[in-house]
Amino acid sequence: MDKKNYVPAYVQLAQILRQRIAGNVYTSGSRLPSESAIAKNFGISAMTARQAIGILHEExxxxxxxGRGTFVRQLQFTSSSFGLDTLRRLFIKKDRLESSIIDASxxxxxxxxxxxxxxxxxxxxIVVExxxxxxKTPIIFHTGYARADAKSPFVETMLDTDVLTGLLLESNVSSFKKARLQLLPASLNQREADLLQLEKGKNVFKLTHTYFSFDDLPSAYGWFLIAPDQMPLICRMGVWND
Known part of the structure; x- marks a missing residue:
């Protein structure tokens, strides 16, 4: 460990331990040295060792x-999860992203x-499509419904492209208390296919969303229709260096 490095000691230690797990020094299912042993080995405090171990646990x-200790987690397919990172990366490309309202009524x-x-x-x-x-290439068709209340923040969310993007990028989450997402299979009807410039009946992902206000009432509901090639589901397990 480099004590002159601006990177905190516990972050450096977490990276060293991560590399040892990746290099099979600490094998799957094996027990890690105790926090006190790690602290003594690296010449650091027990608190620093505990913080580094905490990072690996969060990951x-x-x-x-x-009563037993800390163990390298074995790969478990049943506990794997899929995120929406691909969809998130699409919305990061703000300079290339456009939104066209098809209907608002x-x-x-x-x-x-x-x-x-x-x-x-x-x-x-209130309906917004x-x-x-x-x-310039259509990638997502979004349909949203909100309570017909002009004062509701969800009306702004549905009409404002930047607000919609902010919700997906987690940069504007103050207008609702919680949300429920559900990923379903769907087939495009003729109108949807024409808008997305795809063939009728093509299988797509249907990502439904329900937003709840701070009084726990469902205030908006809708879905995104997304072609699978625009949102592949990828789950990473184990240690990745990138």
Whole structure:
């Protein structure tokens, strides 16, 4: 470890331990040295060792078992998870991203929407349909429904491209308390296929979203239709150096 390095000692130590796991010095399922042993070996405090171990635990590389010690986590397919990093990376390309509103109107809520948004019978909803383009090529068709309340922050969210992008990039999350996402398979109808410039019946991902206000009411609902080649699902397990 380089004590003159501006990188904190616990971060340096975490990287060293990570490399040892990647290099099979600490094999899958094996027990790591104790925090006191690591501290003595590297000439650091026990607190620094504990912080480094904490980083590896947060990364899912190790397991702490009370009364037994700390062990290198074995690869477990059942505990793997898939994120939306690919979709996130698409929205990072703001300079190449465009949004075109196809429809923005107020309509009576259907029976399904009445249930999803917990509306009274006969209520209206604001409907926004948006086509998102990357370098002039349509990649996502978004449909959103919100309670017909002009004061609701969800109305701004649905109409403002920057706000929508901010939600996906986690830079504007103050307008709702929580959200539920669900990834489903879907097939494009003729209108959707025409908008996305794909063939009718093509299989796509349907990413549904429900936003909840701070009083725990579902205030907006909708979905993104995304071609699988635009959002491959990738899960990384184990130690990666990049």
């Amino acid at each position: 899912g590389l190790i397991d702490r078992i009370q 107020v309509r009576p809520a259907s029976g399904d929407l009445t249930d999803i948004l917990q509306l009274e019978a006969g209520s209206n909803v 948006r086509l998102i383009l990357l370098s």
